[in-house]
Amino acid sequence: MCYFDHQLWPCGWWRWGSFREQCNKEYRTGETCGLKLIYNTYLEPHPCSKCETMDKKARRIAKMSDDIARWRYEGNRIATIEKTQREIAELNDQIEQLWREHEKRKMSISY
Numbered sequence: 702m703c704y705f706d707h708q709l710w711p712c713g714w715w716r717w718g719s720f721r722e723q724c725n726k727e728y729r730t731g732e733t734c735g736l737k738l739i740y741n742t743y744l745e746p747h748p749c750s751k752c753e754t755m756d757k758k759a760r761r762i763a764k765m766s767d768d769i770a771r772w773r774y775e776g777n778r779i780a781t782i783e784k785t786q787r788e789i790a791e792l793n794d795q796i797e798q799l800w801r802e803h804e805k806r807k808m809s810i811s812y
Contacts, residue, residue, distance in 0.1 A: 704740035713807040714749035751803045
């Protein structure tokens with residue numbers, strides 16, 4: 702039962718921080734017993750890296766959607782529209798994968 706810092710983001714994402722205190726079960730210097738307890742929790746004010754990545758991809762999708770609407774109005778851009786729609790589908794798949802990883806990490810208890 703060694704103690705570690707704990708970082709927590711507003712979205713629920715977390716990670717173990719640096720080692721703080723050794724428990725009395727482990728007698729070797731610099732070693733830990735393997736059981737992690739929270740010494741102190743630090744609340745991070747900014748979004749986690751996964752949320753930032755998902756936000757960037759969502760902004761890119763919004764831009765592409767605006768471009769598609771403009772190209773449809775202008776006409777003669779069928780191939781460009783199709784290519785952009787495929788890219789939007791790929792970005793949506795990537796966002797979904799990132800979200801699954803994010804939720805899995807939020808619910809896990811080990812790093």
